Amino acid sequence: MQNMISEKSNIGVRHFRAFIAIAAEGSFRAAAAKLGIATSALTEAVQAVEQETGTQLIDRKSRPVELTAAGKQFLIDCQQIMSLHHRALRDLSLVGGLETGEVSVAAAPSLTKTLLIPALRIFRMRHPGIRILIHDDVAGRIEKMILNKEVEFAVAARWRPTTELEAEPIIHDDIGMVCSLDHRLAKCADVSFGELSEETVISLLGETGTSAMLRRSVHFPRSLLEGQLQAYSTVAQLMMIEANLGIGFLPRLAMEVMGTGGLVFVPLRGLKLRRACYILSERRRTASPAAEALKQIIRQIAKGQDTDPTR
Amino acid sequence: MQNMISEKSNIGVRHFRAFIAIAAEGSFRAAAAKLGIATSALTEAVQAVEQETGTQLIDRKSRPVELTAAGKQFLIDCQQIMSLHHRALRDLSLVGGLETGEVSVAAAPSLTKTLLIPALRIFRMRHPGIRILIHDDVAGRIEKMILNKEVEFAVAARWRPTTELEAEPIIHDDIGMVCSLDHRLAKCADVSFGELSEETVISLLGETGTSAMLRRSVHFPRSLLEGQLQAYSTVAQLMMIEANLGIGFLPRLAMEVMGTGGLVFVPLRGLKLRRACYILSERRRTASPAAEALKQIIRQIAKGQDTDPTR
DNA sequence: ACAGTTTACGAAGTCCGTAAATATC
DNA sequence: GATATTTACGGACTTCGTAAACTGT
Numbered sequence: 223m224q225n226m227i228s229e230k231s232n233i234g235v236r237h238f239r240a241f242i243a244i245a246a247e248g249s250f251r252a253a254a255a256k257l258g259i260a261t262s263a264l265t266e267a268v269q270a271v272e273q274e275t276g277t278q279l280i281d282r283k284s285r286p287v288e289l290t291a292a293g294k295q296f297l298i299d300c301q302q303i304m305s306l307h308h309r310a311l312r313d314l315s316l317v318g319g320l321e322t323g324e325v326s327v328a329a330a331p332s333l334t335k336t337l338l339i340p341a342l343r344i345f346r347m348r349h350p351g352i353r354i355l356i357h358d359d360v361a362g363r364i365e366k367m368i369l370n371k372e373v374e375f376a377v378a379a380r381w382r383p384t385t386e387l388e389a390e391p392i393i394h395d396d397i398g399m400v401c402s403l404d405h406r407l408a409k410c411a412d413v414s415f416g417e418l419s420e421e422t423v424i425s426l427l428g429e430t431g432t433s434a435m436l437r438r439s440v441h442f443p444r445s446l447l448e449g450q451l452q453a454y455s456t457v458a459q460l461m462m463i464e465a466n467l468g469i470g471f472l473p474r475l476a477m478e479v480m481g482t483g484g485l486v487f488v489p490l491r492g493l494k495l496r497r498a499c500y501i502l503s504e505r506r507r508t509a510s511p512a513a514e515a516l517k518q519i520i521r522q523i524a525k526g527q528d529t530d531p532t533r
Numbered sequence: 534m535q536n537m538i539s540e541k542s543n544i545g546v547r548h549f550r551a552f553i554a555i556a557a558e559g560s561f562r563a564a565a566a567k568l569g570i571a572t573s574a575l576t577e578a579v580q581a582v583e584q585e586t587g588t589q590l591i592d593r594k595s596r597p598v599e600l601t602a603a604g605k606q607f608l609i610d611c612q613q614i615m616s617l618h619h620r621a622l623r624d625l626s627l628v629g630g631l632e633t634g635e636v637s638v639a640a641a642p643s644l645t646k647t648l649l650i651p652a653l654r655i656f657r658m659r660h661p662g663i664r665i666l667i668h669d670d671v672a673g674r675i676e677k678m679i680l681n682k683e684v685e686f687a688v689a690a691r692w693r694p695t696t697e698l699e700a701e702p703i704i705h706d707d708i709g710m711v712c713s714l715d716h717r718l719a720k721c722a723d724v725s726f727g728e729l730s731e732e733t734v735i736s737l738l739g740e741t742g743t744s745a746m747l748r749r750s751v752h753f754p755r756s757l758l759e760g761q762l763q764a765y766s767t768v769a770q771l772m773m774i775e776a777n778l779g780i781g782f783l784p785r786l787a788m789e790v791m792g793t794g795g796l797v798f799v800p801l802r803g804l805k806l807r808r809a810c811y812i813l814s815e816r817r818r819t820a821s822p823a824a825e826a827l828k829q830i831i832r833q834i835a836k837g838q839d840t841d842p843t844r
Numbered sequence: 845a846c847a848g849t850t851t852a853c854g855a856a857g858t859c860c861g862t863a864a865a866t867a868t869c
Numbered sequence: 870g871a872t873a874t875t876t877a878c879g880g881a882c883t884t885c886g887t888a889a890a891c892t893g894t
Contacts, residue, residue, distance in 0.1 A: 231546075231622060232883085233546075233618075233622060234545035234546045234547065235542075235544075235545045235546065236545065236883095236884080249848075249849095250848070250849060250850095251847080251848060251849080259884090259885065259886085260885060260886050260887075261848080261849070261850085262849085262850075262851080262852095262885075262886070262887085263884065263885050263886075264849095265849065265850055265851085266850095266883095266884075266885080267884090269850090271625070274622070274626075275622055275625040275626040275628075275629050276626060276629030276630060276822070277625045277626065277628045277629030277822065278629075278819060278821075278822070279625075281818060281819045282819075282848090282849065282850090282892085282893090283817040283818055283819050283892090283893080284817045284818060284893085285847085285848070285849095285892095285893060285894065286848090287848085287849085290819070290821060291628075291634075291635075291821060292625055292628040292629070292634070292821070295624065295625075295628075296621060296624075296625050299617060299620070299621030299624070300621065302617055303614055303617045303618055303621065306610060306613055306614045306617065307544075307614055309610070310607060310610030310611065310614065311542060311544060311582075311585070311586055313606065313607075313610070314582070314586040314588045314590075314603055314606075314607050315585075315586040315587060315588065317586075317588045317602075317603040317606075318586050318587030318588030318589075318603070319587060323602070323603070324602070506594040506595045506868075506869095507592060507594060507595060507599075508589060508592045508593075508594050508601070510589075510601060510602060510603070511587075511588065511589075543858080547859080560873075560874095561873070561874060561875095562872085562873060562874080570859090570860065570861085571860060571861050571862080572873080572874070572875085573860070573861070573862085573874085573875075573876080573877095574859065574860045574861075575874095576874065576875055576876085577858095577859075577860080577875095578859090580875090593867085593868090593873090593874065593875090594867090594868080595868085596868060596869060596872085596873070596874095597873095598873090598874085817893070817894095
């Protein structure tokens with residue numbers, strides 16, 4: 223007798239289904255009807271198991287046919303296997319069908335409010351079973367989180383171009399002066415650097431994407447780069463600006479982090495600075511269906527929000 | 534999307550095996566080598582699952598290929614299913630392979646010692662994993678035990694022919710006089726009824742297979758039918774005979790219940806009475822492999838023991 | 845006799861191998 | 870450019886249906 227039992231066996235779910243149906247119906251005929259196949263197929267299936275294991279499962283010498291002792295034990299095993307089989311495939315289908323699962327995203331704070339949150343509102347409605355984990359952090363951290371697989375993708379400006387990351391541009395964000403509604407320049411359509419020489423500048427500590435961009439611009443005055451007041455976070459910076467302690471240079475969307483409140487965005491006259499924002503993903507890694515769905519919604523939202531008329 | 538997930542799905546152990554191997558080896562190629570099939574078969578198998586569930590299991594855009602989150606969960610399910618699958622078929626094979634299981638037999642006391650016990654000695658050696666349950670009882674009870682499915686089969690003389698029971702003759706058992714070694718007739722080659730007229734007869738209470746047979750025989754003297762001493766069981770009857778309290782009329786094999794001790798079997802001159810002993814089974818019911826194996830051994834033993842030279 | 849099961853055989857589908865194309869590193 | 874995976878396609882094996890033979894009530 224071959225002892226390779228089940229290692230290379232052809233016995234599969236088909237046989238289990240057949241046997242379970244016969245056991246349940248008490249007859250090959252009824253089971254065949256229930257499964258929608260011919261009785262000969264059932265005969266063949268049961269015989270295959272019996273031959274392979276050398277054990278009779280069903281006693282046909284009685285009507286109605288009756289399970290042998292071994293068959294009764296095997297039936298329990300079959301039912302358990304089929305139950306697991308069913309659950310495994312159903313769970314898998316739910317993931318693919320976006321009915322369950324999880325997606326974790328990182329987002330720059332500036333994009334969280336305008337882009338990610340509106341996208342999430344739609345996504346939640348469409349796929350209420352999917353859990354979403356948001357990590358909002360600064361640009362440098364975000365890229366690391368993707369590479370560490372802590373998040374599946376991110377919505378952020380690009381920090382340092384890496385070959386490991388794929389960046390799909392989705393929205394453009396103008397950089398300009400931000401001040402309080404109460405500021406003397408709040409009502410201007412735009413502002414020149416000459417008008418700003420007396421202003422208190424509130425900047426961020428250390429290097430950020432925006433500060434790097436400003437420094438790279440030959441037109442932007444060096445004197446305005448380092449602020450008299452420096453905040454650690456964008457939120458602190460904006461709170462100070464809102465309190466009219468000074469002005470700052472920020473992307474428009476970053477300003478909107480603070481809500482519709484007392485802040486005004488004033489473009490810089492003669493200097494069109496804009497940063498591109500991207501969906502950042504790890505290269506050579508396929509997004510989960512949930513992540514892909516969320517990305518798609520983000521693209522839609524971004525299309526509507528983008529300040530670039532060429533898109 | 535079709536929601537008949539797994540109800541009629543073709544996903545089976547083949548797919549699970551393929552996926553598990555790929556996950557374990559981290560590569561289609563290595564998995565194919567391990568399973569001894571072509572990589573294209575693995576591609577096909579994984580794609581089938583992915584298509585059916587609409588969920589990607591493996592991220593091929595990286596080397597080595599990597600399971601997706603859904604794939605990792607599915608892997609656990611696959612392993613569990615395959616483990617059950619393996620165990621179910623192995624258990625079944627063990628039963629068929631007579632490595633485990635149980636068989637219950639009834640036997641007439643007279644046949645237990647000469648037939649069943651020698652058979653069991655062989656059976657135990659060949660199939661030590663099989664549990665055996667022996668019910669020794671009188672003929673009338675034995676048949677009921679078969680019909681009640683308390684035992685799978687019995688070794689006994691036939692009691693009342695029933696259509697429900699199948700009787701396979703295996704051994705013939707001469708009926709003769711049994712007396713103590715110390716009895717005056719103990720050394721005779723045979724004995725006539727005339728020599729027995731003075732003897733004390735020890736019989737069994739009520740009707741037994743043997744007494745019915747003796748009564749049916751026109752040559753057997755009516756005076757010897759009812760004993761002066763009557764015992765309830767064959768053992769008690771034989772003990773009294775051994776104590777030389779009288780003689781009895783019994784089948785030879787029944788006498789041997791008492792061991793090689795102080796009893797002698799003396800044929801009846803001019804009267805060849807013999808009972809047939811059978812393997813009794815329920816009609817239209819297939820024996821378990823263990824039962825069939827035991828039956829086969831019993832047949833072998835019976836062949837050697839049978840007093841009928843025509844067999 | 846009748847209903848149920850098995851056998852025989854042929855059609856359709858599944859599985860798997862070869863080899864060429866494509867993708868990743 | 871080397872290694873890995875997928876695609877295309879064809880042959881062998883499985884699976885299943887039909888119909889006839891067989892078995893049990």
